[in-house]
Amino acid sequence: xxxxxxxxxxxxxxxxxxxxxxxxxxxxxxxxxxxxxxxxxxxxxxxxxxxxxxxxxxxxxxxxxxxxxxxxxxxxxxxxxxxxxxxxxxxxxxxxxxxxxxxxxxxxxxxxxxxxxxxxxxxxxxxxxxxxxxxxxxxxxxxxxxxxxxxxxxxxxxxxxxxxxxxxxxxxxxxxxxxxxxxxxxxxxxxxxxxxxxxxxxxxxxxxxxxxxxxxxxxxxxxxxxxxxxxxxxxxxxxxxxxxxxxxxxxxxxxxxxxxxxxxxxxxxxxxxxxxxxxxxxxxxxxxxxxxxxxxxxxxxxxxxxxxxxxxxxxx
Numbered sequence: 001x002x003x004x005x006x007x008x009x010x011x012x013x014x015x016x017x018x019x020x021x022x023x024x025x026x027x028x029x030x031x032x033x034x035x036x037x038x039x040x041x042x043x044x045x046x047x048x049x050x051x052x053x054x055x056x057x058x059x060x061x062x063x064x065x066x067x068x069x070x071x072x073x074x075x076x077x078x079x080x081x082x083x084x085x086x087x088x089x090x091x092x093x094x095x096x097x098x099x100x101x102x103x104x105x106x107x108x109x110x111x112x113x114x115x116x117x118x119x120x121x122x123x124x125x126x127x128x129x130x131x132x133x134x135x136x137x138x139x140x141x142x143x144x145x146x147x148x149x150x151x152x153x154x155x156x157x158x159x160x161x162x163x164x165x166x167x168x169x170x171x172x173x174x175x176x177x178x179x180x181x182x183x184x185x186x187x188x189x190x191x192x193x194x195x196x197x198x199x200x201x202x203x204x205x206x207x208x209x210x211x212x213x214x215x216x217x218x219x220x221x222x223x224x225x226x227x228x229x230x231x232x233x234x235x236x237x238x239x240x241x242x243x244x245x246x247x248x249x250x251x252x253x254x255x256x257x258x259x260x261x262x263x264x265x266x267x268x269x270x271x272x273x274x275x276x277x278x279x280x281x282x283x284x285x286x287x288x289x290x291x292x293x294x295x296x297x298x299x300x301x302x303x304x305x306x307x308x309x310x311x312x313x314x315x316x
């Protein structure tokens with residue numbers, strides 16, 4: 001990256017789709033810290049990304065130079081498995097409308113945020129980008145994964161047919177400020193934070209954790225994810241799929257114990273084996289992004305402490 005290219009980028013008009021969500025808000029924080037001041041931000045009440053005509057009008061009027069697609073309908077195992085049509089339809093509409101409108105408006109660069117659930121349920125570990133579409137998906141989140149795969153292929157296809165410079169970033173499990181702590185729809189780490197906090201407040205003797213505790217998961221602090229997204233935008237990378245993670249994983253049992261330690265809950269862990277485990281292991285190979293010079297900076301315990309502080313400050 002040269003000084004000249006950075007100066008041009010900082011003067012650009014940047015649209016962050018989904019800027020109120022956990023990832024989008026982290027990208028906004030990172031952009032502002034980096035001196036990017038011309039941000040185009042629209043909430044759902046101002047711009048419905050599932051409305052094709054509205055999205056087309058926005059791009060035709062605002063003419064952004066750069067786009068981050070962080071908008072998505074997201075949730076944990078229960079939400080993914082029960083709201084299957086909503087997850088498939090809404091995510092397909094969001095990414096299709098934004099990517100197509102970006103191309104029509106001549107957007108210079110676009111970064112699409114996917115999910116590590118795009119990879120086959122039983123593919124080799126750690127998961128490399130080329131394992132995409134080499135086997136069956138995890139059934140509990142298949143609709144969401146299919147929608148995200150479609151977004152990746154949209155970026156690839158627009159690049160190939162129209163010469164655009166659209167990149168896809170696949171984050172591992174994310175957590176941090178502005179997370180969703182609703183037990184009915186949250187992911188495992190924020191759910192554990194809330195459960196441990198409430199168990200401590202009630203004086204409970206145990207913490208109930210879904211599944212067996214054996215699955216292995218990788219967790220990335222969301223501000224590190226945002227840093228990786230801006231890094232890719234600044235780097236001049238014009239295409240491709242990039243895993244974003246820490247390169248290490250922990251069992252759900254170990255995760256629950258770390259959360260309990262951070263929260264200060266002294267009870268024991270009880271596993272509810274009637275609930276699904278999901279994918280046995282999901283660890284990303286982050287070598288492709290590492291070769292470009294990016295590494296995650298926040299350790300798991302440090303990140304959980306920051307997330308718990310955010311929870312106590314009202315992100316519930």
